[in-house]
Amino acid sequence: MxxxxxxxxxxxxxxxxxxxxxxxxxxxxxxxxxxxxxxxxxxxxxxxxxxxxxxxxxxxxxxxxxxxxxxxxxxxxxxxxxxxxxxxxxxxxxxxxxxxxxxxxxxxxxxxxxxxxxxxxxxxxxxxxxxxxxxxxxxxxxxxxxxxxxxxxALETGSEIPGRVNILPGLLSPEDIRHLNEISRDFGFHATILPDYSETLDGPAKAAYETLPEGGARLGEIKEMCRAAMTIEFGRSLIGGDFAGSVIGKRSGNKTIGIGTPVGLRENDAFFGALEKTSGLKTPRPYLLDRGRLIDAYVDGHKYLFGKRAVIYGEEDLVIALASFLAETGIVPVLCATGIKSPSFKNSIESVTEGLAAERPLALDGVDFHQIKETAEKLSPDILIGNSKGYKMAREWKIPLIRVGFPVHDRFGGQRLLHVGYRGALRLYDEITNALLETKQESSSVGYGYL
Ligand code: SF4
Incomplete structure (x- = not known):
């Protein structure tokens, strides 16, 4: 290679x-x-x-x-x-x-x-x-x-604007951004989410064509970002680096918290923990119920997922977050791959899967689909998780592909895929479990209708 x-x-x-x-x-x-x-x-x-x-x-x-x-x-x-x-x-x-x-x-x-x-x-x-x-x-x-x-x-500095927080979500779906907005609101915050294409890239049908779609992070709020009570920047690859969060941190006196993209239980616990700390409030009951349901699903579905072998590929921070999530469920992320060259990728994968994965995941950065296929083939995966571009491998190996992230070109509704929050994890968990069950059912020689 x-x-x-x-x-x-x-x-x-x-x-x-x-x-x-x-x-x-x-x-x-x-x-x-x-x-x-x-x-x-x-x-x-x-x-x-x-x-x-x-x-x-x-x-x-x-x-x-x-x-x-x-x-x-x-x-x-x-x-x-x-x-x-x-x-x-x-x-x-x-x-x-x-x-x-x-x-x-x-x-x-x-x-x-x-x-x-x-x-x-x-x-x-x-x-x-x-x-x-x-x-x-x-x-x-x-x-x-x-x-x-x-x-x-974001040049305005000065007194803190009560109730204002910034969320720098990274490249997530419009549905994710809507959910982040909902969560922040339920904690009593007004969040400036940058970018916010929840409406500009997934808006309602309109009678007349708009040359500039409605929505987007408000310019007035962007200018005030250094006056927010806190900035949360998602993405383990960004922690400690020179990105937007650090610009705000330096201008406003270090109020930036870097956490992993909140997919799965532990990364969401960190996100909700940060909101609890800043707001002084307990996590609202609907989210505690979501969290409880996620754990309940982990227990119920464990017998279907334990030991299954997954290949994850795509954007670095989404792959790290998915590896963290899969390791919690009992699925082994045997290969985690990203096309981005990143010296910290391997360490991040090790750190989020440590003590959970039954087999040490192989982490490859700076690779293309040719290299991913060559490596994955030898690892006998049961499932692929990534964008649409892995479809050829899934088809050849007759295994399911769970479409996440960007781009999703061969299915409808890619912009409405929810990845974040306890609710996003639960949706992903159901989809993964059902895809594995369906593959087993379809390949069964006798067929069965009850699990
Ligand atoms: S489309 Fe091609 S040429 Fe244009 S910026 Fe992208 S990589 Fe470069």
């Missing part, structure tokens, strides 16, 4: 795609790619197919000439066109491989544009982020964008 140099079916997506998703979670924002037209077309197609919502992404549409002489004039003209067409509150400018390679100085070009602006409408807020795709993945692009938004907009 060490001399393998090309990538076959990458287990990660393009870096500015993550930026576009993050910008979509801000009120009145238009994501804008500084690069050639094809990048925006590919990303729009990819995102629409998962969320089944319109997704406009503007582009500076560079051609051969700009690739040689620089894309500054196109970027300025493109922004002027977006202002005319959308009248947005904010334009999120992300770079692409091309503009990173030619070395366009985007912050400088935007600064110049601010000085020269003579448009009929005022120039909206401009946030820029550097997202060269040859350096990272969609997750790095997503995290860099959240950091850029906080760094460039």
């Amino acid at each position: 060490s001399d393998y140099v090309s990538t076959t079916n990458a287990c990660k997506l393009c870096t500015p795609l993550g930026a576009c998703l993050a910008f979509r979670g801000v009120e009145g924002a238009v994501p804008f790619l500084h690069g050639s037209q094809g990048c925006a077309t590919y990303m729009r197609r990819y995102i629409i197919s998962h969320f089944r919502e319109p997704m406009d992404i503007a582009s500076s549409a560079l051609g051969e000439k700009q690739a040689i002489y620089g894309g500054g004039p196109n970027l300025k003209q493109g922004i002027a066109n977006v202002v005319k067409k959308y009248d947005p509150k904010i334009i999120g400018v992300a770079t692409t491989c091309l503009t990173e390679t030619i070395g366009d100085d985007v912050p400088h070009i935007l600064h110049e544009l601010g000085r020269e602006w003579g448009g009929e409408k005022p120039l909206p807020l401009l946030v820029n982020v550097s997202t060269p795709s040859y350096q990272g993945s969609h997750v790095e692009g997503f995290n860099a964008t959240i950091k850029a938004i906080v760094d460039q907009l």
